[in-house]
Amino acid sequence: MLRAIVIDDEKTSRDTLINMLARYCINVDVVDKADGFISGVESIHLYKPDLVFLDIQMADGSGFKLLDTIKDINFEVIFTTAYDQYAIKAIKYSALDYLLKPIVPDDLKNAIEKAELKKNTGNVNNLKILFKNLDATDSEERQLALSTMQGIYIFKLNEIICCEADGCYSCIYATDDKKFYITRSLKDLEELIDDTNFIRNHKSYLVNKKHIKNYIRTDGGILVLSNKMEVPVARRKRDYINQLLSK
Helix, strand or coil: CEEEEEECCCHHHHHHHHHHHHHHCCCEEEEEEECCHHHHHHHHHHHCCCEEEEECCCCCCCHHHHHHHCCCCCCEEEEEECCCHHHHHHHHHCCCEEEECCCCHHHHHHHHHHHHHHCCCCCHHHHHHHHHHHHCCCHHHCEEEEEECCEEEEEEHHHEEEEEEECCEEEEEECCCEEEEECCCHHHHHHHHCCCCEEEEECCEEEEHHHEEEEECHHHCEEEECCCCEEECCHHHHHHHHHHHHC
16 A cells, blocks of 8 residues: 655645546555645654655745755655646656646556555656756656666666667667666657757657768668767658758
8 A cells, every 4th residue: 555645735636536536546545645844844754654745846945845855755746737847757767657637547556556566666866857847957867767677777868879770679778888678668768858959860860960970861861870870860860860951
């Protein structure tokens, strides 16, 4: 059983989420609810929950500020929000969970399942990544937490040379000859990274443009990357690659 707290400054949102948890997630016990930053901090210190549902934007302080205030974070966090795409990207990069309002039952159940799997493992490292990403002024400063075959690995975007499709998995080629397999499709990875420095040059490859060293126009088009990999260019991307490299 997960002991949970719901923190949201909108009463309707709090009540709706609590009712959904009672209906769809019988393994969650809501031990308290709070209406903002101050009452949320007090509730966490008092009840010591396993899980906190946390609104991002609240009248007396953000959910991020709340987490930054608490010294010992030994609970899982599921953010709830109706907007703020920049914050959502920072959360996704940090491998933390979030729910978009209005909350969909299936999304809620999936988030709870993940929280159960991670129970007692802590997410302090993920939160450190989140705060770093929120403070990042440049996309290359952002860090990306991904589940690899070797465990959770933290990437800097500028360390990723390219990503290659491998069935339902993807292979990430990073600097220093590092190679990682992750449990995401290339399409999922492209949507997650969503950065202007990356280009889907082929159905099987996602390339960091800053690691392109040469473009060979023969044999249909080949990109030579900083690690000496040679990757194909799809026909529909050739004009774009030509324009990119001519600048």
